Amino acid sequence: MEIPVIVGGGLVVIGVGIGIGLTGKGAMEAIGRQPDASGKIQVAALILAALVEGIGFAALFAL
């Protein structure tokens, strides 16, 4: 049985979802520990989320 290509798309989205979720989790916990540094943490988290998302898009376009 052949697995359709679009299944790969679903797997990519799952991976990216986990990645962005973990980024958000880390950022939230870091803000909880250091509320003063929330600005810096937010910026770093946004950039990391964007990078993870970029990989996801690249994979989806390669489908």
Added chain:
Amino acid sequence: MKQSKYLLSIVFLLIFGLSTFASPIKVSDKEIKEDGGIKTEIKDYITHHLKDSHSYSLTSWVDEDTGKKVYLELPLPVILYDNGFHFFMSSKLKHGKTVVESNDNFYRLNYDKSKIFKTNKEGVFEYDKDNKILNYAPLDFSITKNISTIILVAFIMFFLFTNLAKSFAENKGISKGIGRFFEPIILYIRDEIAIPNIGEKKYKNYMSFLLTIFFFIWFLNMLGLTPLGVNVTGNIAVTFSLALLTFLITNFTANKSYWGHIFWMPGVPVLIKIVLAPIELLGVFIKPFSLLIRLYANIQAGHIVLYSLIGLMFIFQNLIGSSLSFVLAFFISIIEILVALLQAYIFTMLSALYFGFAVAEDDH
């Protein structure tokens, strides 16, 4: 300010009033596809919206007396290069229903592909087995919907920011009116994006580019959410040129240490240096490539989701389903406003980061 208004109107008159030397010829309706239900119509509508178009469509409806579709749209000039330039207005194309004659050549728009092809007098498209059009496609320099929107945004930005700078200088450093809205944003880009990433010494050279690219992307993203229905930053050619600028500026302002880190990474054994060099060289191209894909895919995906949810209202056509998809579309619109700002911010931020890598001093 008054002068600028006159200048704008003159430019638009020039653009929209370009004289035409072309005459339309009717084509038989045989080739025009019939409707295949509301789902196909919505699908066609979305795919057509995502592409560039030769005219500024505002709305369309079916005339009840004649049963024909009536389009309300702004025609834009079409400029083709095919052994000399051909000018005519896009209203002559009539959505691909007519053949346009220009200097003894015949052109016809293929509505599905949004592309103009050279045809014979009857306007016949020749297809091969894979449904590809074999007709010759002339080089298209048309002022399309996307290009006219880019010109519009460029004018808005030029007059807005020159006026802001003038009023700022006249009031001795106190912003006034709409400047009170823009001043914190500009300061944020300087203090939070440029200086921490590029450094105190060199950030000034990059400020103009960062500010321009931020407001350009932001304004275009926001215009894409208006009922005008433009999709400029969701066009891969536009994001490609923006990323190309970042790529060129990064590599042409890079110092010795940047290239040293790419081709001969300091502080690692020789064998690893050789392995790292091609990977790092690939990274030079991947960085701007990820910029262009990110912006394009985010805006494109946002538009598809938004249009699909709006289309769902017309598919359901009952109170519960339609109101549910209306609420969803409403919330997605709000998220899209956030995404519009976020993508402009990310693009600027990452550009600044790459510039920072390029000019970082070797102090280890």
